[in-house]
Amino acid sequence: MKRYNPKEIEKKWQKLWEENGFYKAVDFDKKPKYYTLFEFPYPSGDGLHVGHARPYTAMDAYARSKRMQGYNVLFPIGWDAFGLPTENYAIANKIHPRVATERNVKNFKRQMKMLGLSLDWSREVNTTDPKYYKWTQWIFLQLYKAGLAYRAEISINWCPKCKVGLANEEVVNGKHERCGTPVEKKVKKQWLFAITKYADRLLKDLDTVDYPERVRNSQINWIGRSEGALIKFPISPPKADRPRADNFQFSKEVEVFTTRADTLFGVTFIVVSPELAKQWIDLGWKAPKEVSVYIKKAIDKSELERQENKEKTGVDSGIVAIHPLSKKEIPVWVADYVLAGYGTGAVMGVPAHDERDFEFATKFKLPIIEVVSQDGKVHSFKKAYEGDGVMVNSEGFNGLKSKEGGEKIIKELEKLKVGKSSVNYKLRDWVFSRQHYWGEPIPIIYCKKCGEVAVDEKDLPVLLPDVKHYEPTDTGESPLADIKEWVNVKCPKCDEPAKRETDTMPNWAGSNWYYLAYLMQGISNFQFPISKYKEVFKYWMPIDLYDGGMEHTTLHLLYSRFIYKFLYDKGFVPTAEPYAIRRSHGVVLAEDGRKMSKSYKNVITPDDVVDEFGADTLRLYEMFMAPFDQMVPWSSRSVIGVHRFLDRLWKFYNGKINEGKNEELENGFKKLISKITEDLNSLKFNTAVAAFMEFSNKMIKAKTISKNVLENYLKLFAPFAPHITEELWQKLGHKESINLQNWPKAGEVAKETEITLVVQINGRVRDTIKVKVGISQNEAEKFAMNSEKIKKYLGSQKPKKVIFTGKLINLVV
């Protein structure tokens, strides 16, 4: 008998499958479509490790099973290749990023083919391909024309090491998530996408898609919708007994956002962010010395410093505002616990009912007035009471419940035209400029006469020029700024000399729409307009199952939903949401329980495992090791288990088989079909593999086995271990590939004639008796009472109550 030698068989079948084009999806095919997708990889210099292979192999099993079930399956692949890691890698290794990308892609491709993935390679895309980024730029222009891409001078997060502006999402604990360098502030003119205009829909439409709870919640939390009111506090001329604000003409009022209008009468101070105070200074406010010093210091603080020091600081600005209802004078303070980017950048201080305000008031000895009573008692003010209650000390609103009172106060403010109800979001507009070489050029030209001018669609793509030096510059300008012949162009409008935008797009740009690029077959030949693809988009979209990592929940997953919605509004795509079902796979840790990392030297690559055991073993172990969505450490030891299983299966199919009837096995196999089908549908790959093992143990022990079971077991198992099953399938005498077989049907499970009746006394199992199916409670009770064991237990006692379920009888004494 030939030994099970994966090296020999795997390459052979991979070649045959590819040559026959089994995995090419057909546009507009009559079969029902199924679009299944995993996040396209970033082709890094390190290649794949076994963590990447987890979703790839599992989703492959899924795609293969769907094909056998009669679907027209699209399972595509591409490369998200722009961005910093490649640029850094290229700089470190002194090669061009394009060359590095080519090399890395080649390696990734080799590794993925080695795994026997049933990908449609004919639709492969690469975000750094000019034919691809032409469209990325085109989308930018559509957003620009719609007023959703705009330039603004803003304080951005700046990584001094990478010399690049960062989006909020890329700053983690005040550090650049990629390199760990503390982030600094820098004021620069940047491109922004108005994702906040879509905040409400991004939130609401979560109800129309099937995402894991934790993903859904993260997005809801990130968007951070809150309902409240905007309230204006007029600024009053300075009074003699307060430090003079020499000039109060810079603004008529301070506007605040609050979710607790019911606490309005509890306002004892107003706090504005240092950034807002700075704006006032710019508008002509002559702030007292210590105030302007505080403002400057606060603004210069890095993100990290602001987060580290939670002790409240602040300074009395000397400005006085008037309470819109009580007409009391309210002092205005400046403090850095107020965030410039949220709401109006100013808050009303209600120390009795907000912990932060309470802390601030305590520190600076500001008055505290209770206006919401929890139980009729006056509070001692050891801490703020933030819950609802009955309003007190609130003039005409006393006695009302918080919710009702808040609404009434807003109505009153609206009548007086000093306030209105309002909705606020935590979500910020998306900073879309990067000062780097390895990204899509932003298709904008600056003309002295005409200003900002969009590159004409027919002139796309704006090619990324070849340069010798692509290192980031210390000035914070893109390396592209140095390339005179590229930067200097003629204005498309007036033909006068003009300059190109030298910033590039962030690495999220290409992944915004790659799932559409897969549908634009032969992307290189396609021309504008995009409406040409409407039909093919309509056929394939939305994506039926999208797998990806948790780390993209508030990045790629949110960004791409926004872009897709925009394209929907423009009528280019057929649905409001791109992903019908989203699932997230768990991270694979190294054997030592830490993250797999080159620096820990604990990385296991698929190459190692395939070399020793073959691709089918790797595939099965990836699926077997734990529930798909759960984090799990790799275990080299346990890989052997699945290899032994395949080895036994190989020996069994190659050995002497006694063909013949075996009802028990036949029946068990029908159950297996249902089990595997269900487990695949709910992505329970681990229990599916266990069921295959269990059944194969039964087959091997069986005295006889029918051809039906023998053959269909292979079909059922083919999506999981495609190579060995193909080999054994052909060994059974079949000429046609197992890929082309239909999914086995479970059919009716033959009725069992005998079952094991479980007999319990007071809920504890005391005996099991073989009985005929469908016996009555009386019969079951007789059987139970006749059991020696039960007699022994019961002694002279008689059951008070008997519970019978058909399979179980419980005697209560």
Add this chain to the structure above:
RNA sequence: GGGCAGGUGGCGGAAUGGCAGACGCGCUGGACUCAAAAUCCAGUGAGAGUAAUCUCGUGAGGGUUCAACUCCCUCCCUGCCCACCA
């Protein structure tokens, strides 16, 4: 501080109201072998007992139920994500 996911043998895990520990790793014993590896067979939650068997057992405590890993309440612990968001 908020949100989410968890806590079951030596390990990864299975069972979502009805025989806890499927499947696999590891371990123990045996067969084969000069020997080892591989393979095959048997065993493997803990405690007691020569044994049949008994008692205990799913983070802790309480509750619902004939019956709870599973449902409810209180608490502890771990991991992940978010966090001065007014």
